[in-house]
Structures are given as structure tokens and as C-alpha cells.
Amino acid sequence: MDLSDINSAEMQRFYSEEQQRAMVNEMVAKLTSECWDKCIKGAPGNKFSSSETDCLSNCAHRYLEMSMLIMKRFQSMR
Amino acid sequence: MDSFSNPSSGSSHQLSAQDLRNQLKNQLAIEYAQQFLETVGKKCFEKCVTKPGSSLSGNESSCISRCVDRYIEATGIISKALFSSQ
Numbered sequence: 001m002d003l004s005d006i007n008s009a010e011m012q013r014f015y016s017e018e019q020q021r022a023m024v025n026e027m028v029a030k031l032t033s034e035c036w037d038k039c040i041k042g043a044p045g046n047k048f049s050s051s052e053t054d055c056l057s058n059c060a061h062r063y064l065e066m067s068m069l070i071m072k073r074f075q076s077m078r
Numbered sequence: 079m080d081s082f083s084n085p086s087s088g089s090s091h092q093l094s095a096q097d098l099r100n101q102l103k104n105q106l107a108i109e110y111a112q113q114f115l116e117t118v119g120k121k122c123f124e125k126c127v128t129k130p131g132s133s134l135s136g137n138e139s140s141c142i143s144r145c146v147d148r149y150i151e152a153t154g155i156i157s158k159a160l161f162s163s164q
Contacts, residue, residue, distance in 0.1 A: 044149075
């Protein structure tokens, strides 16, 4: 493989795909950690209760909603 | 062990673009797994080993295995919530 191939269009596409994938994984990992702390009280059982499941899913949705709100807030400051 | 010194492409020492992509993907997967393991360990130690004794008790061990299962499940729930919109 030629060294110049490292920067070929094909490789550039690969890098940005992988970068995007990594960002998504990181986001999911961060939210799981936050929401686990907020939603899972006590020792984990054999199954999540429906309120735990709902809390986790709400937690993720509310975090997104909040991010939007903060973005709008900053945009309105400019 | 070291895949960089053992390119899969025959006797040639040339690295193909595909090899490079595979190795990068492997490296990323390893990185992700290490990060995941570290987080799960931290969360489950916190939940299951509240008073460390001279060894892990049966209760603690089974708590840890449930905790690992639930953490993986939680990761799935969060990712579904984020990407199957609304």
C-alpha cells in the first residue's frame, strides 16, 4: 500500500464513517452511565421493572430535549 | 499476536488498504470494549460490593452477574430511545 493511499478519498470516507460511529457509541455510553445512576436504585434484579425501563428511555429523550433547549438558548444570545 | 507485524495478505509485506481498515476497526473495537468493561466494573462494584469482605460472597457474585446483564440491557434501551426517534 502506497503511503498516499492513506489519504485517498476512499480512506477519507472510511475515517469519517468510523469517526461518526465512535461518536454515536460515546454518546450512548455517556447517556447510559448518567441514566443508570438516575434510574437504577438498589441492587439490580433479574429483570428491569417497567418503571426502570421507562425511566431509562425517558432519561435519554429528556437529555436530547435539553440539548436542543440549551442550543436554542445559546443561539438567542448571539 | 501483533497484527501489524503479520499482514494477512500472503507473503508480501505490503499492507493493503483493506488490511489497514480492518486493523483500525479492530483497534477501535478493543478500545470500545476496554472502556465498556471499565464502566461496567465501576457501576457494578458500586452497586454490589458495598462492604468488601475477605472474598466476594455468593450474593455479591450473583449481584455482579445480574448487574452486568442489566447494564448491557440498559445500553440497548438507551440506544433504542435515541435512534428509533420519539
